[in-house]
Amino acid sequence: MILGRSDLADFACFLAIARHRSFRLAALELGVSPSALSHALKAMEQRLGIRLVNRTNRSVTLTAAGEELQNAITQPVAEIGQAMDNLNRYRDAPAGRIRLNVLVDAAQVLLAPVLPEFARRYPNIEIDIAATNRMVDVIGSGFDAGIRHGGTVPEDMIGQRISADLRWVVAASPSYIERFGIPERPHDLEHHHCLGVRLGDDRIYRWEFLGPQGEFAISVPSKIFVDEGRAMIALALAGTGLMYGTDAIFAPHLKSGDLRLVLEDWATTGPGYEIYYPSRRQVPTGLRLLIELIREMRPLGV
Template structure:
């Protein structure tokens, strides 16, 4: 076969496979969805095989597509490494750094780390993707992830960002004027709890621990939300008890707008960690970002 697809066409194919969506891949590649669709149709026609099964709701690789992706991914990674090695000869890093994390973590980064990083490295661009689900950062083309330490895959190198944290059960003083505060996790069964729906669609069971005793509670409640920030807002409105990270409610606890209960059942857990694969060459831009994070932690104590 004389046909040789372009590198951009192959990258487009790999991006669609990673995102499992033409629309999301088009956004990543800064292309119109119709343009991307035309690229893949041309690629399939020239190769003489179908690479994707398409419906109005989903995109999935065919057997030929899976085989092409398996061969292509190592080549694209090697190309990225080669370009990064060349980039290392520059006096300052340049290019795009892609990090997958949560909306809350992005908000924390925007307070100080991101402005300082972009000011110091004007040839770098940051692509921060907020995602409620824990993704495979390698398969989906990210340089790093940023999650709570307990969620970081064991085969990753992790760098701490901030100290330990806790999940706390909190509600407004008004709520506790109307309801007796719980004395044990089991008492939550008699309260209005603000439940959390996870990205998988499952309801999160509240987890507590004291003196080595672990308790998981499938709490009751008329209100279910899928965003911790909205859960805090609902708690402030007196709608019930929320179970959320300490850093989201620290100010409200300090000012008395929220009250903490079951404190001795809420142990500390590892805080946020930036993580990346140890078997890959670390891009110069990622090293610079990690240095900026460490400088921020040293400054804030």
């Protein structure tokens, strides 16, 4: 049997649905609407004369035939996709699409300075970025790679460092300092208003410092909790409370004088950002070129 282009497209649609067990997530990975994906699967099943997927309002599961097809074509289709991507080496202008799951702060201070140049050099490569601090399975959610702090990359992934270590500091607006004063030691924070940091797994972050006896972490008094850096900076600029974060995030506001650092003698450093992807796959051309450009431009050092 000779396969045509439509067969390969059908297989790609089916495998995305099989991986995610969700038409919405599969459609997001493929860059189409859930309705279009549903119609494509229905047409495929009609041509084959076999039901591959059981669909209800609450779940998507594979039939026995669907599971057999998934097992049979997963590796061959992956190899075809890699072969197509390898052909990018022979193009005048590399093309393709990469999807990234990125920490919100990293999107702002790491990718934003690089992407204008990337778009200029590689106009045929599309980058789809989901900026979120929520913990997700990047591969199960259809991403090619993720960016998060070093030391938090899953063990079954390949991680590459793309920034220098990050310095963690506390900042406040001049209006806050005028009203409440400057904390001299981390434990003085007990008498201040602090913006609580909610992590991507819903835990509340304990602020970390470096003292004469080494690193330590403390729980700070908070009545306002935020899970995203830009919203937290807006609150800090308004004088709502002290904010904990990296000096890279604060840099433009420190330069303008809208924020000031406090407790600088107690600042600590932590691992920089890493980009990570599955060890079982070759790196897509677009992703490789992005990593190379980040290392070339060094927005946060490396």
